[in-house]
Ligand code: ATP
């Protein structure tokens with residue numbers, strides 16, 4: 001893949017779907033009208049794969065002066081729930097789209113039922129008493145014809161009667177289904193008498209106990225599209241083989257040329273993660289993550305907690321474009337959008353994650369000082385701030401070495417370095433604890449180097465971040481690695497969970513930060529100088545999640561690819 005991140009939110013609009021709509025708008029069946037829909041099932045939280053569909057559906061509608069409706073495909077009462085309805089709407093709003101008043105497939109149950117009766121009356125649907133397993137077996141294979149159900153020849157009267165009893169709740173679950181009567185030898189398996197209704201004595205979160213039969217996806221979906229006036233029903237590639245059935249149902253219920261048209265596009269896949277509600281649920285239920293909104297999850301809630309701006313998610317989804325074949329995108333590309341965004345807008349702050357104490361031995365007793373530091377070198381309007389400085393500081397433990405190897409340029413005995421926005425300091429001595437570990441660095445500073453430049457022009461090879469010990473605030477941080485070590489978890493038939501990274505999160509307590517770090521709002525992202533971008537947790541007051549590191553790993557991947 002040769003994508004490069006860019007800061008643009010616009011979708012420069014030539015993919016096969018937009019081309020199709022452009023063609024349609026002049027002489028198409030919908031007279032130039034464009035209506036799309038985003039149809040989630042309210043049985044889980046949205047992930048970044050859904051974001052691709054949202055950006056496409058809402059984006060296309062906006063570009064062509066149309067509308068996109070949010071429709072909850074709520075046809076499976078056992079797994080669905082009003083809390084998901086609320087959460088999905090909130091997540092779409094977070095992503096930056098106006099959901100309007102949502103629609104529900106369950107509001108169409110009466111109409112769907114009337115149409116089903118119409119199909120039975122026309123001899124195009126029948127009640128089958130076979131169980132699910134037998135139906136599946138008798139459907140045959142791609143290479144072998146199906147076997148007609150012994151109930152396929154039932155009279156219309158008997159079918160109407162049995163279907164009415166199914167609806168009235170007079171039969172056990174699984175004892176009967178309503179099937180479309182199409183062709184048991186059809187080359188397309190979807191057309192071999194697909195199931196339209198199943199018996200479920202379940203409580204539905206919206207329709208309560210009113211129904212004992214529930215429509216299947218195929219029966220509900222296309223008809224819901226039609227009821228709403230959808231013109232373009234955009235779905236993922238696995239529904240390609242369902243399209244003839246989608247059209248067949250529309251024909252049976254008597255729609256004309258302006259009926260909805262289904263078009264398929266490639267799902268989004270990302271390396272080192274899984275994008276399926278079922279697998280994400282497994283991560284939650286087995287306790288591999290803290291919940292759906294864990295900062296390692298590819299859910300929109302997870303990305304938000306991690307500090308991914310909605311704008312970056314949208315830009316990423318637009319930039320990767322719409323394809324007709326499934327592919328996998330590198331997670332580093334997504335991260336580079338996030339990094340580019342924060343580089344432009346995040347305030348710079350100093351924090352020390354693994355502190356070691358520095359005592360400035362020539363610091364005048366009791367002298368107060370503040371250093372002026374730049375808030376964002378990429379944005380002059382962000383201004384500067386005052387960072388308290390004193391004779392007792394913390395620096396990063398790994399910025400010091402007792403016996404440095406050749407290429408270690410940071411602090412060591414006898415070496416001079418710069419403190420960012422501060423002074424040059426020289427390490428003269430160290431204090432050890434009983435085990436011989438270095439616990440304190442004894443340094444002197446050169447007052448003439450205030451602001452970080454030496455008047456005599458002498459150079460230092462390293463600039464370190466620091467915080468003043470007496471002013472520091474305590475913070476905890478969460479550092480992240482990939483959730484799955486395997487770039488393609490679950491490929492080649494392996495169990496995706498087998499490549500779960502046991503070290504995907506490292507929680508570190510005892511960090512020290514300059515006081516301004518606690519002025520950030522929950523969810524706000526700042527750059528901790530030299531360490532990366534960090535998002536303040538939405539709930540825990542002193543926890544910061546590393547959103548992304550500073551190094552552009554995507555650039556490295558591209559360099560490797562260009563060489564290879
Ligand atoms: P999952 O496979 O995670 O359970 P789903 O497709 O069952 O997802 P729905 O709630 O039915 O979840 O999805 C709503 C819409 O989002 C559908 O139109 C679906 O095609 C789309 N969608 C889901 N996952 C992706 C993805 N990875 N890439 C693009 N679109 C997706």
Ligand code: MG
Nearest residue numbers: 040041073217
């Ligand atoms: Mg689905």
